[in-house]
Amino acid sequence: MSSDQFQTGRLTQFRELLERSDAALVLTAMAAFYLLFLGIGAILNYDVAGLISILGQVTFFTAVYALIVLALNLHWGYAGLFNIGIAGFMAVGVYTMAMLTAPPTGSPPGLGLPVAVGIVGGMLAAALVGLVTALPALRLRADYLAIVTVAISEIIRLTYNSPAFSTFTLPGGIALGTGGASGIGTVPSNPVQAIYYVDPSSAASGTTPIGAAIFGFFEAVFGVVRSAVIVDLTYGLVLAVVVFLVYTLLARVGNSPFGRVLKAIREDEVVAKSLGKDTNRFKIKTFMLGCALMGLAGVLWQGFGTGAVYPQAFRPELTFYIFIAVIIGGAGSNTGSVLGGAVFANLLFLLPQYLPNIIEQTFSIQADPNNFIAAVGPIAAGEIAPLLGYILNQRLPALRFVFVGVLLVYLMQNRPEGLLGHRTETAAAVNLSEGHTAAEQTGSDLTAPEGGVDDE
Amino acid sequence: MSSESAVDGVGEDSAAINAAGDSGEEPPLRVENLRKEFGGITAVDGASFEVADGSLTGLIGPNGAGKSTTFNCITGVQEPTGGAVYFNGSDIAGRAPNAIVNRGLVRTFQIARELAEMTVLENLMLAPQRQQGEALYRSVLPPFRDGVIEEETELREAVWESLEFFEIDHLAEEQAGNLSGGQRKLLELARALMTDPDMLLLDEPFAGVNPTLEAKLLDRINQLRAEEGLTFLLVEHDMDIIMEHCDPVIVMHQGHVLAEGRPGEIRNNERVVDAYFGEQR
Ligand SMILES: Nc1ncnc2c1ncn2[C@@H]1O[C@H](COP(=O)(O)OP(=O)(O)OP(=O)(O)O)[C@@H](O)[C@H]1O
Numbered sequence: 001m002s003s004d005q006f007q008t009g010r011l012t013q014f015r016e017l018l019e020r021s022d023a024a025l026v027l028t029a030m031a032a033f034y035l036l037f038l039g040i041g042a043i044l045n046y047d048v049a050g051l052i053s054i055l056g057q058v059t060f061f062t063a064v065y066a067l068i069v070l071a072l073n074l075h076w077g078y079a080g081l082f083n084i085g086i087a088g089f090m091a092v093g094v095y096t097m098a099m100l101t102a103p104p105t106g107s108p109p110g111l112g113l114p115v116a117v118g119i120v121g122g123m124l125a126a127a128l129v130g131l132v133t134a135l136p137a138l139r140l141r142a143d144y145l146a147i148v149t150v151a152i153s154e155i156i157r158l159t160y161n162s163p164a165f166s167t168f169t170l171p172g173g174i175a176l177g178t179g180g181a182s183g184i185g186t187v188p189s190n191p192v193q194a195i196y197y198v199d200p201s202s203a204a205s206g207t208t209p210i211g212a213a214i215f216g217f218f219e220a221v222f223g224v225v226r227s228a229v230i231v232d233l234t235y236g237l238v239l240a241v242v243v244f245l246v247y248t249l250l251a252r253v254g255n256s257p258f259g260r261v262l263k264a265i266r267e268d269e270v271v272a273k274s275l276g277k278d279t280n281r282f283k284i285k286t287f288m289l290g291c292a293l294m295g296l297a298g299v300l301w302q303g304f305g306t307g308a309v310y311p312q313a314f315r316p317e318l319t320f321y322i323f324i325a326v327i328i329g330g331a332g333s334n335t336g337s338v339l340g341g342a343v344f345a346n347l348l349f350l351l352p353q354y355l356p357n358i359i360e361q362t363f364s365i366q367a368d369p370n371n372f373i374a375a376v377g378p379i380a381a382g383e384i385a386p387l388l389g390y391i392l393n394q395r396l397p398a399l400r401f402v403f404v405g406v407l408l409v410y411l412m413q414n415r416p417e418g419l420l421g422h423r424t425e426t427a428a429a430v431n432l433s434e435g436h437t438a439a440e441q442t443g444s445d446l447t448a449p450e451g452g453v454d455d456e
Numbered sequence: 457m458s459s460e461s462a463v464d465g466v467g468e469d470s471a472a473i474n475a476a477g478d479s480g481e482e483p484p485l486r487v488e489n490l491r492k493e494f495g496g497i498t499a500v501d502g503a504s505f506e507v508a509d510g511s512l513t514g515l516i517g518p519n520g521a522g523k524s525t526t527f528n529c530i531t532g533v534q535e536p537t538g539g540a541v542y543f544n545g546s547d548i549a550g551r552a553p554n555a556i557v558n559r560g561l562v563r564t565f566q567i568a569r570e571l572a573e574m575t576v577l578e579n580l581m582l583a584p585q586r587q588q589g590e591a592l593y594r595s596v597l598p599p600f601r602d603g604v605i606e607e608e609t610e611l612r613e614a615v616w617e618s619l620e621f622f623e624i625d626h627l628a629e630e631q632a633g634n635l636s637g638g639q640r641k642l643l644e645l646a647r648a649l650m651t652d653p654d655m656l657l658l659d660e661p662f663a664g665v666n667p668t669l670e671a672k673l674l675d676r677i678n679q680l681r682a683e684e685g686l687t688f689l690l691v692e693h694d695m696d697i698i699m700e701h702c703d704p705v706i707v708m709h710q711g712h713v714l715a716e717g718r719p720g721e722i723r724n725n726e727r728v729v730d731a732y733f734g735e736q737r
């Protein structure tokens with residue numbers, strides 16, 4: 001066997017592995033993204049701390065996007081519930097968490113409760129808002145849910161934004177507040193800090209024994225590395241575990257009689273009802289579960305991830321991003337959702353942030369015209385650099401939308417079902433194919449097949 | 457397209473027939489003065505009839521007579537404009553379809569409504585009522601999950617038996633949307649039976665089904681009547697099936713019941729001949 005043949009053999013083996021094992025697929029994709037961003041870090045001459053930081057970012061954004069895309073997939077992919085108020089449910093989750101846990105002496109004041117209470121409270125609040133949204137809308141035609149959710153999402157954002165609730169007093173004399181447009185800056189610190197620091201809210205408080213050991217390890221291997229970078233990477237990894245748990249939960253939901261009814265609702269709700277399923281109850285439960293997960297994603301992303309909560313983070317385009325990600329991954333597939341989240345987070349969210357720097361660095365573009373005429377004019381003289389400089393410096397957010405547009409057009413033409421949407425994940429708690437042999441052995445008394453219809 | 461030869465005073469006639477058929481015992485299905493209007497069109501116009509326990513009752517009538525609409529109103533798929541529907545003695549008119557199925561009255565659709573992007577197996581697994589795993593917490597939480605798996609294993613067995621009986625077991629893993637027209641009708645009938653009903657409303661279940669299998673299905677229907685006391689109401693355009701298997705036969709025309717009786721009587725009923733058979737020949 002020549003080494004060429006050997007190589008192709010390996011390659012097909014690997015491809016088969018990817019097709020068979022979702023874990024291998026996701027890990028391979030992640031390895032590719034890590035390599036890509038390490039490469040970017042190298043181009044930009046980052047030091048070790050910078051490289052670890054970029055890996056932390058990749059992990060964090062992949063995880064939070066995967067989480068929220070999984071939640072949307074439960075709504076839209078499984079049950080066909082068209083929720084375009086994702087940002088609002090995330091906001092409810094994180095604001096509730098922040099208001100429950102912020103110190104009473106802070107500005108705005110909170111209730112000072114433990115972080116765990118905040119997380120659970122945030123999820124419950126998001127689920128309840130989901131219930132209130134879904135109850136009236138689900139009885140109507142499917143498109144009403146879309147209208148109601150998008151409206152609720154904006155109402156939520158504007159309410160948090162409103163100065164009226166900046167600080168207010170509950171009937172019992174307890175002061176609370178949303179902070180209005182400037183939000184809540186006193187969000188509890190990221191819980192993994194407790195692993196590293198004696199006082200989780202302050203890096204200056206000294207390190208715990210575990211923290212000392214891990215920081216020491218990084219110092220020994222890479223020289224001095226900023227501790228914050230290591231904490232962030234750890235948080236990213238903790239989020240990856242959360243994604244795994246949520247994935248497992250949703251896979252169970254999907255592979256069950258409950259998930260089967262959801263699938264039926266998506267296909268033809270009248271049929272589901274005509275087979276005795278109380279579809280409204282299924283839809284409401286599903287909607288609430290999805291909203292709770294969206295609330296959780298809000299807490300983990302905007303809460304602990306950024307350390308501050310403000311209304312502008314929950315503009316409708318956030319919802320739009322999540323939909324793009326679910327379309328990329330393929331609606332209906334949980335693994336597809338994780339992949340779609342990863343692709344969006346890395347290629348469409350993070351990459352455009354680094355791209356201008358890379359291009360500027362490699363092509364040493366200095367030009368920075370501040371209007372379109374100045375950017376386009378020099379093309380007549382064969383000068384392309386001003387246009388590039390203009391695009392890179394002035395239109396960075398637009399660049400992301402251009403990428404999104406190109407990718408969507410490509411997907412619609414070449415793979416309308418997304419990366420894994422072609423997959424059919426059977427909705428049952430057992431392998432249904434196995435029943436055949438069993439039924440044959442017991443020898444059904446009803447059957448009198450004319451022969452020749454057996455499977456092979 | 458309905459015949460113009462409608463006769464006045466039909467309502468009184470059918471009421472008389474109903475009264476004559478009353479044996480005093482509550483029949484599984486009793487429809488009283490059912491009405492359904494769509495804007496200006498009156499699809500069902502005061503239909504009244506009964507279906508006797510354990511019978512295979514035929515429901516015939518020209519195209520557009522209101523048969524499918526009657527089914528829709530009985531099973532809650534459409535809300536009746538007026539009238540009452542009694543199933544096993546309680547009024548079910550206007551109730552949710554799922555509540556009606558839970559009580560044991562299930563229907564099939566004239567144009568098969570398979571769940572296209574679910575496999576044939578999944579379509580059937582969906583049908584059994586009150587599955588443990590339909591409760592979210594049971595499907596998800598470890599202590600209950602075992603019970604769910606056990607139940608799924610039992611259901612799977614029943615589903616395969618059904619698939620073999622209906623001779624679509626070789627399509628088990630196929631997406632239901634890929635089935636042929638006749639196969640879809642079979643799937644639909646198999647699925648309705650999987651709900652373990654007391655009574656079935658079948659809307660042209662044999663359309664596109666080959667004659668051998670059709671005979672086998674009719675045998676099965678008769679067997680279910682005899683052994684399990686199931687009741688069937690069958691919409692069918694094939695007069696041979698109606699005459700040979702159905703008793704009694706109800707004839708609908710322009711939204712109301714034109715006649716009701718034994719197949720022989722129906723065939724010789726002048727109005728029916730005018731309205732229906734006349735059209736057919
Ligand atoms: N959703 C609807 N909207 C408006 N009109 C309707 C609707 N459904 C049925 N109709 C009308 O009601 C009348 C009865 O229709 P229905 O489907 O009940 O007839 P049918 O007896 O089942 O006929 P066929 O033998 O052709 O199936 C027809 O004139 C039809 O056009």
Ligand SMILES: [Mg+2]
Nearest residue numbers: 523524525566
């Ligand atoms: Mg019809």
